[in-house]
Amino acid sequence: MTTREPxxxxxxxxxxxxxxxxxxxxxxxxxxxxxxxxxKDAFPWTTLLVNTVGCAVIGVVLVAxxxxxxxxxxxxxxxxxxxxxxxFTTFSTxxxxxxxxxxxxxxxxxxxxxxxxxxxxxAAVWGAASATxxxxxxxxxAE
Amino acid sequence: MNWLxxxxxAAVGAPLRYLTDRAVHSRVGFGFPWGTLTVNVCGxxxxxLLTAVAPADVRLLLGTGLCGALTTYSTFSFETLKLAxxxxxxxxxxxxxxxxxxxLAAAYAGAGIGHAVWx
Numbered sequence: 001m002t003t004r005e006p007x008x009x010x011x012x013x014x015x016x017x018x019x020x021x022x023x024x025x026x027x028x029x030x031x032x033x034x035x036x037x038x039x040k041d042a043f044p045w046t047t048l049l050v051n052t053v054g055c056a057v058i059g060v061v062l063v064a065x066x067x068x069x070x071x072x073x074x075x076x077x078x079x080x081x082x083x084x085x086x087x088f089t090t091f092s093t094x095x096x097x098x099x100x101x102x103x104x105x106x107x108x109x110x111x112x113x114x115x116x117x118x119x120x121x122x123a124a125v126w127g128a129a130s131a132t133x134x135x136x137x138x139x140x141x142a143e
Numbered sequence: 144m145n146w147l148x149x150x151x152x153a154a155v156g157a158p159l160r161y162l163t164d165r166a167v168h169s170r171v172g173f174g175f176p177w178g179t180l181t182v183n184v185c186g187x188x189x190x191x192l193l194t195a196v197a198p199a200d201v202r203l204l205l206g207t208g209l210c211g212a213l214t215t216y217s218t219f220s221f222e223t224l225k226l227a228x229x230x231x232x233x234x235x236x237x238x239x240x241x242x243x244x245x246x247l248a249a250a251y252a253g254a255g256i257g258h259a260v261w262x
Contacts, residue, residue: 007166015158022157022212023150030149030207051216058217059224078161082218087157091214092186092206095246096194099254114243117216125220 017075021083025054029088041104044097047090048117054089055121059128061085068136145203152208156186160213175234176222179215180242186214187246191253196261 029050036046061080065072094117101110164178171177190210193202219242227235 018161019154019158022153026153026212054217055220058221085217086215087212089216090211091183091216092190092210095187095250096190099250121220125224
């Protein structure tokens with residue numbers, strides 16, 4: 001028999017932090033879309049860049065928060081990673097943009113977008129996480 | 144006004160992702176990122192539907208705001224990296240394949256339902 005922890009109990013502060021971060025992240029994504037709008041059937045560069053930048057930053061933030069020697073404030077991860085970066089990056093716009101390109105008879109562009117975002121995002125998170133880990137290690141050695 | 148719609152949608156979407164992730168993991172454990180997969184696929188279906196049939200202000204509230212904050216690429220990529228480093232490359236590849244395959248299928252399904260129900 002397993003005992004399940006209630007999903008909502010004691011989560012008020014975390015939910016508020018995630019919500020506030022999500023608002024900031026989504027606002028930044030919406031602002032980027034207003035500054036660099038994507039024309040119909042054009043390659044969705046803005047969403048690709050937003051997602052790639054968000055993946056690089058989460059690589060830094062999560063490694064710094066979970067592998068550093070100092071214990072961070074418990075609301076920092078929900079606010080920064082789950083909230084801001086989760087709200088900033090988007091998977092739904094990625095999939096629906098690709099679906100629209102496919103629907104409009106642009107399979108080459110759709111595949112390039114699907115594969116290009118994936119590779120850029122994974123390279124960004126891997127590079128950022130590795131670099132942050134190296135910096136943390138260097139600091140530990142120096143101390 | 145447009146910005147306010149995005150804000151309200153995101154204020155609900157982001158915690159909905161967090162709580163869904165918790166609920167999914169309390170049932171299936173932490174071996175595979177099923178929680179992120181769940182919110183991403185649901186968000187793709189809803190955004191597919193909205194993009195097909197919803198007016199602009201509804202798309203801002205529920206699309207850019209709610210679906211945008213409900214779904215996440217950053218957590219998806221970080222969890223894929225973690226799988227590759229701690230579990231196996233096969234698990235990481237499975238996460239990528241399932242997320243992209245099910246996400247696209249859900250976007251099509253959402254658009255199809257939208258057209259079928261609302262024309």
